[in-house]
Amino acid sequence: MSTKAAQQDLQNVPPESINPEKVAAPQYEKIPAGAAKEDIKLEGDAREDAAKIAKKMSGIVDPAIDRLKPILQMITEHVDKANTKKEDLDEEKLVDQLKPLIEQATGILQEAHGAIKALDPDGKVARSAQYKASDSEASPEEQYLARGLAECS
Template identity: 40%
Template sequence: MRDPNTAATPPPDAAHHSQKGAPSDTTDDRSDEERKRDAELAERLSRLIEDANSRVVPLCKMIRKHIENMEAKKEEDRNESELVEQVRPLLQQAEKILNETQGMIKGADPDNRLSDRAKRHAQTHRATPEEQRLAEALKVLLEEVGGTIEWARDKLDSFPKAKRDLGPLLDALGQPLTQIVGGVGMLLAGVLNLLGNLLSGLGLDSLLKGIVAATGLDKIYSGLGLGKWLNSK
């Protein structure tokens, strides 16, 4: 008979459970091979987007410069046709670069095998250096291209003729940008959480939220429990 003054010894399973504690939401249940493939994919996508940034960011700066120069002129000296001729080829070139990049990102996962697996593992691991690099590259792309599109739309309100000609080109430039971010989100879902945090510090997270909603990722992310920042103010 057990002495009532002696504390009961917990069974081995209970002791093990108390040491283990609640399961961590950052437990990585991927195999070594899956981790390696995810890292390689993130690196490949980073290189694609960094290359696009190196070519498209200078174009965005030139677009801004042309509009600023025209804005600085006296109203009677402004030539909107000249502004259109300056900015149109830059927008078209930027759109071409982003369309090429979007095609290469789509080609990174032709059978959707990676995206299906990425969705399963989206919430199961801490961000890797490769994913952080990819999020940073996307931040630059959204900040420069998405930011320039929004900025130019606002500035062109003062130039109705130029806006009529350039507005559709700004819309066209936004389409591959949306597809690039959405495509990465389908391949490596956790990267958009990182990206959302980076952009919120710049006041640009509304751009990303719009893209996520436009591509239907908001529904997928909510189902994965990743939609917290989507609903943040």
């Protein structure tokens, strides 16, 4: 996505502002280490269903990452410019440049989070994918999902 296209996307930022402090991050319940492995083991149809859900979730995470990368690049460029000229820094201008980018990125993350929650309301598939990927027990779908979720974090 070019800078021009990204700037045009900024014109489509919703008029209501999104407060990043109020954005709910995914909350996963903590499970004791010994119990986690037993809870996550899935058999037969449940394993196939989890793989299908993981594949669908990856289909949500990947486009979100692709949409976030140019926005994050623009944020990085603005911050790098601000760091090079500290005496000439116009903080208000920097805030005006960064705020819509941050709001747009927040919107993308919220949209992806909502879609993931719709597929996996209790977070079991996401938790399973991340846990199994760390133990190298994950299916290819779960490994791919775990990498995507890690990149979003």
